[in-house]
Amino acid sequence: MKILSTSIFFFFIFTFFTHAQLPNVSIHIQSPQKNNAVAYLIISNLISGGDTVARTSLNAQGDGSLNFHLNQPTFAELTIEKFQFTCFLSPDDNLKVIVETNDKATSIQFSGKGAEANNYLEESSSVFNKHFNVGGKQINEFAPEEFTNSLNKMKNALDEFHQSFIQKYPLPEKTSKLLEISNQIIPLSFKHNYISARYNTTEGRMSIPEFLEKVYGEIPLDDDFLNAKYSYYGWVLKEYYDNLCFALLAQKTPDGKKIPYAAFPEMLEKMIKNGNYSKAMTECLLAINIYDALNQGLTSGTMSVYESFKKEYSHSIYQLPLDKKYQKWITISKGAAAPNFTGVTPDGKKVSLSDLKGKIVYADIWATWCGPCVEELPKAKEIQQKFSEKDDVVFLYVSIDSKSTNWKNFLEKDPAFKGTHINISDDTEVSKLYKAYQMSGVPAYFLIDKEGKIITATASRPSSGKVEGEIRALLK
Structure with missing residues:
Protein backbone atom coordinates (compact mmCIF):
# COMPACT_ATOMS: atom_id res chain seq x y z
CA MET A 1 0.00 0.00 0.00
CA LYS A 2 2.87 2.33 0.86
CA ILE A 3 4.54 1.60 -2.49
CA LEU A 4 1.27 2.33 -4.31
CA SER A 5 0.82 5.64 -2.45
CA THR A 6 4.38 6.67 -3.30
CA SER A 7 3.78 5.80 -6.96
CA ILE A 8 0.59 7.85 -7.04
CA PHE A 9 2.42 10.77 -5.40
CA PHE A 10 5.18 10.79 -8.04
CA PHE A 11 2.58 10.37 -10.79
CA PHE A 12 0.80 13.54 -9.66
CA ILE A 13 4.11 15.41 -9.33
CA PHE A 14 5.14 14.33 -12.84
CA THR A 15 1.71 15.22 -14.24
CA PHE A 16 1.78 18.64 -12.57
CA PHE A 17 5.20 19.68 -13.91
CA THR A 18 4.54 18.21 -17.34
CA HIS A 19 1.23 20.05 -17.59
CA ALA A 20 2.86 23.26 -16.35
CA GLN A 21 5.12 23.31 -19.42
CA LEU A 22 2.48 22.39 -21.99
CA PRO A 23 1.87 25.05 -24.67
CA ASN A 24 -0.59 27.61 -23.34
CA VAL A 25 -0.37 30.12 -26.21
CA SER A 26 -1.34 29.51 -29.82
CA ILE A 27 -0.90 31.76 -32.85
CA HIS A 28 -2.69 30.63 -36.00
CA ILE A 29 -1.26 32.27 -39.12
CA GLN A 30 -2.90 32.79 -42.50
CA SER A 31 -0.61 34.40 -45.07
CA PRO A 32 -1.60 33.32 -48.61
CA GLN A 33 1.19 35.30 -50.27
CA LYS A 34 3.79 33.70 -47.97
CA ASN A 35 3.00 30.06 -48.72
CA ASN A 36 5.76 27.61 -47.73
CA ALA A 37 7.53 30.39 -45.81
CA VAL A 38 9.02 29.89 -42.34
CA ALA A 39 7.39 31.76 -39.45
CA TYR A 40 9.04 32.10 -36.08
CA LEU A 41 8.58 33.99 -32.83
CA ILE A 42 11.46 35.75 -31.07
CA ILE A 43 11.42 37.03 -27.49
CA SER A 44 14.09 39.56 -26.56
CA ASN A 45 16.58 38.75 -23.79
CA LEU A 46 17.30 42.52 -23.53
CA ILE A 47 21.10 42.21 -23.67
CA SER A 48 22.05 40.34 -26.85
CA GLY A 49 19.09 40.19 -29.20
CA GLY A 50 16.45 37.51 -28.86
CA ASP A 51 15.68 33.83 -28.50
CA THR A 52 13.46 31.87 -30.88
CA VAL A 53 10.69 30.27 -28.82
CA ALA A 54 8.55 28.82 -31.63
CA ARG A 55 8.96 28.05 -35.31
CA THR A 56 6.79 26.58 -38.08
CA SER A 57 6.70 26.19 -41.85
CA LEU A 58 3.56 27.52 -43.52
CA ASN A 59 1.83 25.08 -45.87
CA ALA A 60 1.03 25.59 -49.56
CA GLN A 61 -1.98 27.73 -48.59
CA GLY A 62 0.12 29.91 -46.29
CA ASP A 63 -1.35 28.46 -43.08
CA GLY A 64 0.52 27.42 -39.95
CA SER A 65 0.47 27.50 -36.15
CA LEU A 66 2.92 28.44 -33.42
CA ASN A 67 2.35 26.80 -30.03
CA PHE A 68 4.48 27.51 -26.97
CA HIS A 69 4.46 28.16 -23.22
CA LEU A 70 4.40 31.54 -21.45
CA ASN A 71 4.49 32.29 -17.73
CA GLN A 72 3.63 35.98 -17.98
CA PRO A 73 2.62 38.70 -20.48
CA THR A 74 5.40 39.23 -23.00
CA PHE A 75 6.25 41.27 -26.08
CA ALA A 76 7.60 39.27 -29.01
CA GLU A 77 8.61 39.65 -32.64
CA LEU A 78 6.69 37.53 -35.16
CA THR A 79 8.67 37.04 -38.37
CA ILE A 80 7.45 35.63 -41.68
CA GLU A 81 10.33 35.71 -44.17
CA LYS A 82 11.52 39.35 -44.17
CA PHE A 83 8.30 40.72 -42.67
CA GLN A 84 8.44 41.34 -38.91
CA PHE A 85 6.07 42.92 -36.43
CA THR A 86 5.77 43.27 -32.67
CA CYS A 87 3.01 41.44 -30.86
CA PHE A 88 1.86 41.21 -27.25
CA LEU A 89 1.05 37.81 -25.79
CA SER A 90 -0.41 36.59 -22.51
CA PRO A 91 -0.81 33.06 -21.10
CA ASP A 92 -3.84 31.27 -22.63
CA ASP A 93 -3.99 33.55 -25.69
CA ASN A 94 -5.43 31.92 -28.80
CA LEU A 95 -4.63 34.41 -31.53
CA LYS A 96 -5.45 34.34 -35.23
CA VAL A 97 -3.26 36.47 -37.50
CA ILE A 98 -4.09 37.17 -41.15
CA VAL A 99 -1.24 38.75 -43.12
CA GLU A 100 -2.03 40.15 -46.56
CA THR A 101 0.83 41.34 -48.76
CA ASN A 102 0.90 43.20 -52.06
CA ASP A 103 3.44 45.30 -53.95
CA LYS A 104 2.70 48.43 -51.92
CA ALA A 105 2.06 47.33 -48.34
CA THR A 106 1.39 44.58 -45.84
CA SER A 107 -1.74 44.54 -43.70
CA ILE A 108 -2.36 42.54 -40.52
CA GLN A 109 -5.65 41.51 -38.97
CA PHE A 110 -6.00 39.99 -35.50
CA SER A 111 -8.88 38.01 -34.03
CA GLY A 112 -9.40 35.59 -31.16
CA LYS A 113 -8.24 35.83 -27.57
CA GLY A 114 -5.48 38.45 -27.30
CA ALA A 115 -6.54 40.36 -30.41
CA GLU A 116 -7.32 43.66 -28.63
CA ALA A 117 -3.77 44.15 -27.31
CA ASN A 118 -2.29 43.43 -30.74
CA ASN A 119 -4.74 45.72 -32.50
CA TYR A 120 -3.56 48.33 -30.02
CA LEU A 121 0.06 47.85 -31.14
CA GLU A 122 -0.89 48.07 -34.82
CA GLU A 123 -2.87 51.28 -34.34
CA SER A 124 -0.20 52.87 -32.14
CA SER A 125 2.34 52.03 -34.86
CA SER A 126 0.24 54.04 -37.34
CA VAL A 127 0.21 57.00 -34.92
CA PHE A 128 3.98 56.73 -34.58
CA ASN A 129 4.57 56.61 -38.36
CA LYS A 130 2.33 59.64 -38.90
CA HIS A 131 4.47 61.71 -36.53
CA PHE A 132 7.83 60.24 -37.52
CA ASN A 133 7.51 61.25 -41.17
CA VAL A 134 6.77 64.98 -41.32
CA GLY A 135 6.74 67.06 -44.49
CA GLY A 136 8.57 64.42 -46.50
CA LYS A 137 11.36 64.13 -43.92
CA GLN A 138 12.03 61.89 -40.95
CA ILE A 139 12.18 63.82 -37.69
CA ASN A 140 15.67 62.50 -36.88
CA GLU A 141 16.89 64.70 -39.74
CA PHE A 142 15.71 67.83 -37.90
CA ALA A 143 17.83 70.21 -35.82
CA PRO A 144 17.73 69.42 -32.06
CA GLU A 145 14.98 71.85 -31.03
CA GLU A 146 12.69 71.01 -33.97
CA PHE A 147 13.35 67.30 -33.38
CA THR A 148 12.38 67.63 -29.70
CA ASN A 149 9.18 69.54 -30.53
CA SER A 150 8.19 66.91 -33.11
CA LEU A 151 8.94 64.12 -30.66
CA ASN A 152 6.79 65.77 -27.99
CA LYS A 153 3.91 65.95 -30.48
CA MET A 154 4.39 62.24 -31.14
CA LYS A 155 4.37 61.48 -27.41
CA ASN A 156 1.18 63.52 -26.86
CA ALA A 157 -0.52 61.81 -29.81
CA LEU A 158 0.42 58.37 -28.44
CA ASP A 159 -0.90 59.34 -24.98
CA GLU A 160 -4.20 60.50 -26.49
CA PHE A 161 -4.44 57.31 -28.53
CA HIS A 162 -3.90 55.20 -25.41
CA GLN A 163 -6.68 56.89 -23.46
CA SER A 164 -9.08 56.67 -26.40
CA PHE A 165 -8.36 52.98 -27.06
CA ILE A 166 -8.66 51.92 -23.41
CA GLN A 167 -12.03 53.66 -23.09
CA LYS A 168 -13.30 51.86 -26.17
CA TYR A 169 -11.71 48.46 -25.46
CA PRO A 170 -11.08 47.96 -21.72
CA LEU A 171 -8.01 45.78 -21.18
CA PRO A 172 -6.68 44.05 -18.04
CA GLU A 173 -4.92 46.57 -15.81
CA LYS A 174 -1.45 45.05 -16.22
CA THR A 175 -1.84 44.76 -20.00
CA SER A 176 -2.94 48.39 -20.20
CA LYS A 177 0.05 49.49 -18.12
CA LEU A 178 2.56 47.57 -20.25
CA LEU A 179 1.11 48.89 -23.50
CA GLU A 180 1.14 52.44 -22.16
CA ILE A 181 4.81 52.14 -21.20
CA SER A 182 5.60 50.73 -24.66
CA ASN A 183 4.24 53.99 -26.09
CA GLN A 184 6.65 55.93 -23.87
CA ILE A 185 9.60 53.77 -24.89
CA ILE A 186 9.24 54.34 -28.65
CA PRO A 187 9.87 58.14 -28.53
CA LEU A 188 12.59 57.58 -25.91
CA SER A 189 14.40 55.06 -28.11
CA PHE A 190 14.45 57.52 -31.00
CA LYS A 191 15.61 60.29 -28.69
CA HIS A 192 18.49 58.08 -27.55
CA ASN A 193 19.40 57.18 -31.13
CA TYR A 194 19.36 60.87 -32.05
CA ILE A 195 21.70 61.72 -29.17
CA SER A 196 24.03 58.81 -29.95
CA ALA A 197 24.31 59.82 -33.61
CA ARG A 198 25.02 63.50 -32.90
CA TYR A 199 26.88 63.51 -29.59
CA ASN A 200 28.72 60.18 -29.53
CA THR A 201 31.96 61.36 -27.88
CA THR A 202 32.84 62.40 -24.34
CA GLU A 203 33.08 66.02 -25.47
CA GLY A 204 29.86 65.65 -27.43
CA ARG A 205 27.98 64.38 -24.38
CA MET A 206 29.10 67.48 -22.51
CA SER A 207 27.44 69.67 -25.16
CA ILE A 208 24.02 67.96 -25.33
CA PRO A 209 21.31 70.64 -25.09
CA GLU A 210 19.52 70.53 -21.73
CA PHE A 211 16.14 69.78 -23.31
CA LEU A 212 17.66 66.65 -24.88
CA GLU A 213 19.79 65.59 -21.93
CA LYS A 214 16.73 65.11 -19.72
CA VAL A 215 16.03 61.90 -21.65
CA TYR A 216 18.04 59.82 -19.16
CA GLY A 217 15.71 60.81 -16.33
CA GLU A 218 12.65 59.90 -18.39
CA ILE A 219 13.38 56.17 -18.67
CA PRO A 220 10.78 54.14 -16.75
CA LEU A 221 12.78 51.68 -14.64
CA ASP A 222 9.83 49.35 -14.17
CA ASP A 223 10.15 45.68 -13.15
CA ASP A 224 6.91 44.57 -14.82
CA PHE A 225 8.02 46.13 -18.08
CA LEU A 226 11.50 44.65 -17.68
CA ASN A 227 9.96 41.19 -17.37
CA ALA A 228 7.79 41.81 -20.46
CA LYS A 229 10.94 41.72 -22.64
CA TYR A 230 10.10 44.60 -25.00
CA SER A 231 13.00 44.75 -27.49
CA TYR A 232 12.98 48.56 -27.67
CA TYR A 233 13.35 48.61 -23.89
CA GLY A 234 16.58 46.65 -24.22
CA TRP A 235 17.94 49.32 -26.56
CA VAL A 236 16.93 52.12 -24.21
CA LEU A 237 18.47 50.38 -21.19
CA LYS A 238 21.70 49.95 -23.18
CA GLU A 239 21.70 53.70 -23.87
CA TYR A 240 21.04 54.31 -20.18
CA TYR A 241 24.05 52.12 -19.38
CA ASP A 242 26.17 53.94 -22.00
CA ASN A 243 25.37 57.20 -20.23
CA LEU A 244 26.85 55.70 -17.03
CA CYS A 245 29.98 54.91 -19.07
CA PHE A 246 30.20 58.49 -20.35
CA ALA A 247 29.91 59.70 -16.76
CA LEU A 248 33.04 57.66 -15.96
CA LEU A 249 34.82 58.95 -19.07
CA ALA A 250 34.34 62.48 -17.79
CA GLN A 251 36.04 61.63 -14.48
CA LYS A 252 39.78 61.76 -13.78
CA THR A 253 42.15 59.74 -11.61
CA PRO A 254 43.73 61.50 -8.58
CA ASP A 255 46.75 62.41 -10.74
CA GLY A 256 44.53 64.04 -13.37
CA LYS A 257 44.55 61.25 -15.98
CA LYS A 258 41.61 59.62 -17.72
CA ILE A 259 40.26 56.48 -16.10
CA PRO A 260 41.58 53.50 -18.13
CA TYR A 261 39.01 51.40 -19.98
CA ALA A 262 40.33 48.30 -18.19
CA ALA A 263 38.93 49.67 -14.92
CA PHE A 264 35.43 50.29 -16.29
CA PRO A 265 33.78 46.87 -15.71
CA GLU A 266 34.48 46.81 -11.96
CA MET A 267 33.80 50.52 -11.46
CA LEU A 268 30.48 50.26 -13.30
CA GLU A 269 29.59 47.15 -11.30
CA LYS A 270 30.10 49.13 -8.10
CA MET A 271 28.15 52.11 -9.48
CA ILE A 272 25.19 49.90 -10.41
CA LYS A 273 25.16 48.01 -7.10
CA ASN A 274 25.22 51.29 -5.20
CA GLY A 275 22.45 52.75 -7.35
CA ASN A 276 18.85 53.02 -6.25
CA TYR A 277 17.59 50.17 -8.46
CA SER A 278 15.29 47.25 -7.79
CA LYS A 279 16.83 43.79 -7.53
CA ALA A 280 15.60 42.85 -11.01
CA MET A 281 16.85 46.10 -12.58
CA THR A 282 20.22 45.74 -10.83
CA GLU A 283 20.55 42.23 -12.24
CA CYS A 284 19.75 43.43 -15.77
CA LEU A 285 22.14 46.41 -15.67
CA LEU A 286 24.93 44.21 -14.29
CA ALA A 287 24.34 41.76 -17.14
CA ILE A 288 24.50 44.61 -19.67
CA ASN A 289 27.77 45.72 -18.09
CA ILE A 290 29.28 42.23 -18.42
CA TYR A 291 28.06 41.77 -21.99
CA ASP A 292 29.56 45.14 -22.93
CA ALA A 293 32.83 44.28 -21.14
CA LEU A 294 33.00 40.98 -23.04
CA ASN A 295 33.23 43.02 -26.25
CA GLN A 296 36.74 43.96 -25.10
CA GLY A 297 37.90 40.40 -24.49
CA LEU A 298 38.65 38.32 -21.40
CA THR A 299 40.46 40.98 -19.38
CA SER A 300 40.98 40.60 -15.64
CA GLY A 301 38.29 43.21 -14.97
CA THR A 302 35.82 41.45 -17.26
CA MET A 303 36.51 38.07 -15.68
CA SER A 304 36.06 39.56 -12.21
CA VAL A 305 32.55 40.91 -12.91
CA TYR A 306 31.61 37.79 -14.90
CA GLU A 307 32.53 35.40 -12.08
CA SER A 308 30.95 37.67 -9.46
CA PHE A 309 27.67 37.70 -11.39
CA LYS A 310 27.64 33.89 -11.75
CA LYS A 311 27.96 33.51 -7.97
CA GLU A 312 25.45 36.18 -7.03
CA TYR A 313 22.84 35.35 -9.70
CA SER A 314 23.33 31.62 -10.17
CA HIS A 315 19.95 31.16 -11.89
CA SER A 316 19.87 34.40 -13.88
CA ILE A 317 17.90 34.51 -17.12
CA TYR A 318 20.83 36.48 -18.56
CA GLN A 319 23.45 33.82 -17.83
CA LEU A 320 22.96 31.90 -21.09
CA PRO A 321 23.69 34.84 -23.45
CA LEU A 322 26.63 35.83 -21.24
CA ASP A 323 28.02 32.29 -21.32
CA LYS A 324 27.62 32.14 -25.11
CA LYS A 325 29.55 35.39 -25.45
CA TYR A 326 32.24 34.13 -23.09
CA GLN A 327 32.63 30.82 -24.95
CA LYS A 328 33.12 32.64 -28.25
CA TRP A 329 36.13 34.41 -26.75
CA ILE A 330 37.55 31.06 -25.65
CA THR A 331 37.67 30.00 -29.31
CA ILE A 332 39.93 32.96 -30.12
CA SER A 333 41.96 33.06 -26.91
CA LYS A 334 45.76 32.94 -26.88
CA GLY A 335 47.10 29.89 -28.72
CA ALA A 336 43.96 29.26 -30.79
CA ALA A 337 44.24 29.12 -34.58
CA ALA A 338 43.51 32.56 -36.03
CA PRO A 339 40.31 32.48 -38.14
CA ASN A 340 41.19 33.05 -41.77
CA PHE A 341 39.88 35.93 -43.88
Missing part, protein backbone atom coordinates in the same frame (compact mmCIF):
# COMPACT_ATOMS: atom_id res chain seq x y z
CA THR A 342 40.58 37.16 -47.39
CA GLY A 343 40.71 40.61 -48.93
CA VAL A 344 41.73 42.27 -52.18
CA THR A 345 44.80 44.46 -52.64
CA PRO A 346 44.60 47.83 -54.46
CA ASP A 347 45.79 46.11 -57.66
CA GLY A 348 43.13 43.39 -57.43
CA LYS A 349 45.08 40.46 -55.99
CA LYS A 350 43.55 38.27 -53.29
CA VAL A 351 45.48 37.99 -50.03
CA SER A 352 44.46 35.79 -47.10
CA LEU A 353 45.69 35.83 -43.53
CA SER A 354 46.80 32.22 -44.04
CA ASP A 355 49.17 33.41 -46.81
CA LEU A 356 51.19 35.22 -44.14
CA LYS A 357 51.95 32.15 -42.04
CA GLY A 358 55.61 32.19 -40.99
CA LYS A 359 55.42 35.89 -40.14
CA ILE A 360 54.26 37.86 -37.12
CA VAL A 361 51.11 39.74 -38.16
CA TYR A 362 49.80 42.91 -36.56
CA ALA A 363 46.34 43.30 -38.12
CA ASP A 364 44.67 46.72 -38.12
CA ILE A 365 40.96 46.57 -39.05
CA TRP A 366 39.84 50.02 -40.11
CA ALA A 367 37.76 52.14 -42.53
CA THR A 368 38.23 55.53 -44.14
CA TRP A 369 34.94 56.75 -42.61
CA CYS A 370 36.07 55.82 -39.07
CA GLY A 371 37.56 58.87 -37.33
CA PRO A 372 39.29 56.96 -34.48
CA CYS A 373 40.76 54.53 -37.05
CA VAL A 374 42.31 57.31 -39.11
CA GLU A 375 43.61 59.06 -35.97
CA GLU A 376 45.63 55.93 -35.10
CA LEU A 377 47.28 55.58 -38.53
CA PRO A 378 50.17 58.08 -38.07
CA LYS A 379 51.34 56.22 -34.96
CA ALA A 380 50.88 52.87 -36.74
CA LYS A 381 53.15 54.09 -39.55
CA GLU A 382 55.79 55.14 -37.01
CA ILE A 383 55.80 51.68 -35.41
CA GLN A 384 55.83 49.97 -38.78
CA GLN A 385 58.89 51.97 -39.83
CA LYS A 386 60.81 50.56 -36.85
CA PHE A 387 60.30 47.05 -38.26
CA SER A 388 60.93 47.93 -41.92
CA GLU A 389 64.06 45.73 -41.96
CA LYS A 390 62.22 42.75 -40.50
CA ASP A 391 60.89 40.48 -43.24
CA ASP A 392 59.14 38.30 -40.66
CA VAL A 393 56.89 41.11 -39.37
CA VAL A 394 53.83 42.19 -41.37
CA PHE A 395 51.54 45.12 -40.71
CA LEU A 396 48.26 44.04 -42.30
CA TYR A 397 45.78 46.87 -42.84
CA VAL A 398 42.28 45.52 -43.48
CA SER A 399 39.81 48.11 -44.77
CA ILE A 400 36.10 47.30 -44.46
CA ASP A 401 35.01 50.17 -46.71
CA SER A 402 31.99 49.04 -48.73
CA LYS A 403 33.10 51.43 -51.49
CA SER A 404 36.61 50.30 -52.34
CA THR A 405 37.18 53.47 -54.40
CA ASN A 406 37.17 55.51 -51.16
CA TRP A 407 39.86 53.21 -49.76
CA LYS A 408 41.97 53.33 -52.93
CA ASN A 409 41.74 57.13 -53.10
CA PHE A 410 42.83 57.35 -49.46
CA LEU A 411 45.92 55.22 -50.12
CA GLU A 412 46.81 57.10 -53.31
CA LYS A 413 46.94 60.36 -51.36
CA ASP A 414 49.46 58.84 -48.94
CA PRO A 415 52.09 56.86 -50.91
CA ALA A 416 54.26 56.67 -47.77
CA PHE A 417 51.61 54.48 -46.13
CA LYS A 418 53.38 51.14 -46.52
CA GLY A 419 52.39 47.69 -45.29
CA THR A 420 50.07 45.05 -46.71
CA HIS A 421 46.74 46.62 -47.61
CA ILE A 422 43.57 44.68 -48.37
CA ASN A 423 39.90 45.59 -48.59
CA ILE A 424 36.86 43.49 -47.63
CA SER A 425 33.87 45.26 -49.15
CA ASP A 426 31.26 42.51 -49.11
CA ASP A 427 28.87 42.95 -46.16
CA THR A 428 28.57 39.19 -45.64
CA GLU A 429 32.33 38.75 -45.42
CA VAL A 430 32.66 41.73 -43.08
CA SER A 431 29.97 40.21 -40.87
CA LYS A 432 31.91 36.93 -40.79
CA LEU A 433 35.05 38.81 -39.74
CA TYR A 434 33.15 40.57 -36.95
CA LYS A 435 31.74 37.29 -35.65
CA ALA A 436 35.00 35.35 -35.96
CA TYR A 437 36.96 37.88 -33.91
CA GLN A 438 34.12 39.08 -31.64
CA MET A 439 34.47 42.61 -32.98
CA SER A 440 32.06 45.25 -31.72
CA GLY A 441 33.30 47.88 -34.17
CA VAL A 442 36.39 49.46 -35.67
CA PRO A 443 39.21 50.08 -35.11
CA ALA A 444 40.15 46.57 -34.02
CA TYR A 445 43.60 45.03 -33.73
CA PHE A 446 44.87 41.42 -33.70
CA LEU A 447 48.35 40.09 -33.02
CA ILE A 448 49.15 36.70 -34.58
CA ASP A 449 52.33 34.63 -34.27
CA LYS A 450 54.38 32.91 -36.97
CA GLU A 451 52.41 29.68 -36.61
CA GLY A 452 49.15 31.45 -37.40
CA LYS A 453 48.02 31.31 -33.78
CA ILE A 454 46.44 34.15 -31.87
CA ILE A 455 48.53 36.07 -29.38
CA THR A 456 45.61 38.39 -28.70
CA ALA A 457 42.40 39.26 -30.55
CA THR A 458 42.27 42.54 -28.63
CA ALA A 459 45.75 43.87 -29.36
CA SER A 460 46.83 47.30 -28.17
CA ARG A 461 46.17 50.38 -30.27
CA PRO A 462 49.20 51.97 -31.97
CA SER A 463 48.85 55.04 -29.72
CA SER A 464 49.04 52.91 -26.56
CA GLY A 465 52.85 52.80 -26.57
CA LYS A 466 52.74 49.00 -26.12
CA VAL A 467 52.68 47.60 -29.66
CA GLU A 468 56.41 47.81 -30.42
CA GLY A 469 57.33 45.97 -27.22
CA GLU A 470 54.69 43.28 -27.78
CA ILE A 471 56.00 42.57 -31.28
CA ARG A 472 59.67 42.56 -30.19
CA ALA A 473 58.83 40.07 -27.45
CA LEU A 474 57.68 37.64 -30.15
CA LEU A 475 60.94 38.05 -32.08
CA LYS A 476 63.09 36.83 -29.20
